[in-house]
Amino acid sequence: MRIQIVALFVRLLLGLIFFWQGFGKVFTWGIDAVYNNSFKPFEDTFLPEFVLKPTVYFTSIVEFLGGLLLIIGLFRKQVYYLFAFVLLIVAFGHGLQSPIWDLQHVFIRSVLLVFLMMLFDKDSLNLDRFIKKVNN
Numbered sequence: 001m002r003i004q005i006v007a008l009f010v011r012l013l014l015g016l017i018f019f020w021q022g023f024g025k026v027f028t029w030g031i032d033a034v035y036n037n038s039f040k041p042f043e044d045t046f047l048p049e050f051v052l053k054p055t056v057y058f059t060s061i062v063e064f065l066g067g068l069l070l071i072i073g074l075f076r077k078q079v080y081y082l083f084a085f086v087l088l089i090v091a092f093g094h095g096l097q098s099p100i101w102d103l104q105h106v107f108i109r110s111v112l113l114v115f116l117m118m119l120f121d122k123d124s125l126n127l128d129r130f131i132k133k134v135n136n
Helices: 002-029 031-044 049-072 076-097 104-118 127-135
Strands: none
Touching (some): 002 049, 002 076, 002 104, 031 049
């Protein structure tokens, strides 16, 4: 039972980190402001605006909704894959901005995500399991 508690704690922690990050982008600052402050400088690179604008919406909404889904333990596997994709986008963007950049935000999220992906079957305290039981 100890590993289930550990998996629950890490899932809740990662869910809260992404949830509040996405919440801030969607509701506090607004996605357009996030674009203007964080993504607009990438217009000076080879990345066109028609790629950048959807990316800021995608990453912000995935962080918010994915974080919420992890907190309640629903669609965990799909959320893990989406978070992995978001982290790759963030790593690419920071690397494009500066080849040497502060890894602290991406690193801790990546470690937590890999841990959860490795312990997927041990994370039994979730809605996914409950729904699967009800449907069987």
